[in-house]
Amino acid sequence: MKPANDIEQFFKKAVIDTDPGMDRTVLNVVLMAHDKTTDKSSAAAKPRIRRITMKSPITKAAAAAAIIALVVLGLFEFMGSSKSGVVWGEVAQKVQASSGLSLRIMETSSVSPDDSDYAIKYFCPTGSRSDAYKNGQITRSHCSNTETMTSTALFHSTKCYISRPCKKGSEGFLEQDENWTNPKYLVQQILAVEYKELGKKMVDGVLCEGLETSDPAVMGALVEMVDRLDVHMELWVDAQTQYPVRFEGKMAGEAEGQVMESECVIDQFQWDVELDPSLFELDIPPDYVSMRSM
């Protein structure tokens, strides 16, 4: 045999195969694990936020306070700090009540790096849309419509698309996919855990009041899935309109030896705007190829 001078070639020649019977056995174990997870998540999809926060006695009280804040409008004045002009309970209520919303999100993650520079997101009561950009060019559009229960994605650089109905069990997926980019979820979570007020400062030319939290419980279910979780989040709110102006978040976690880090900035909010309903129905260009047929 020829001496292995080229290690790379040797690696290529060193192949592995698998026993078909054991293949099926292992695959069955994997599929069973998946089925168990799917059953659990679909059964508990609806009360997700409440279920997560109620597990901890500390967050239990905080969550209760946040829920009361949303329901009992007359108590809003008592929810905010006496030093602060912003009433945080009112912020939560305004965010929840906003019909149309658009924002810009810039996100980096070590686990699943996204190659886009930023994305513009739109939310309305019946759906959401995200357009990702790289070097000023749109690279990807994703639209979830809860009225038609369809989820469509266009990959512009490769001229591909995928569109499929969202089944009953995939509602949780829509919720999960949007969570940290959806200010309604984000504000609710931050106000449901321990946070500290940061006072006033100018943010993007607007006088704002901020708060921060380093309570891992803010990450919801994730805190139960990891061995270590460090979180820091800041939310800056317009002191006059009481709408969020900027969100900054950093997360570092470790699970089963895998280190995950992510950073996120959300800004350029436009609250309570009227959005064209057609924005939430993606038209598939005729020259785009369905990914299902690939």
Add this chain to the structure above:
Amino acid sequence: MIEDQLLIWKFKLGDRDALRRIYAKYKNDLLKLAVSLANDVNTAEDVVQDVFVSFAQTGSRIRPTGNLRKYLVTCTANRIRNRRRDRARHETSDIEKAAGTLCGRRGPEQWAILSEELALLSEAMARIPYEQREVVSLHMEGAMTFRAIAAIQNASINTVQGRYRYGTDKLRSLLNGELRHEAGE
């Protein structure tokens, strides 16, 4: 890459067939990587099964645009490193000492079937320091960049490139020796 995006997309929507295809697409690559890292077929099989089970349970968190291959390769490497650390705590002999006799020998319920070259490579890999082995495996098998490996090893790129150089030199020397020995030189 597009195929992976499609698979992740379908998997996130609860499609079992997508999981089957991810398994079929990556099982051999992950097993080969695990064998070259652990130098023990049983450990490699356990680790790869655990990676897929964990992915089935929590993989829906990966974004549709995430790099599936890198994700699975990193999970495999991390799990093997953790096992090594645990074994070093609880056993007097480590993986390398227990290995050698295990690699390449197929038991009745063995999942992985190693080629002669892979058995030889795995034995040679066992004789180089683990950090070097990890760099060589992740770069050659996992197709990972030195920058990505540096992040995993929490080391500088220069250090990782050095480990790659030393690792491949040592491997070359070991494999040349083994092969000459086998050829009766």
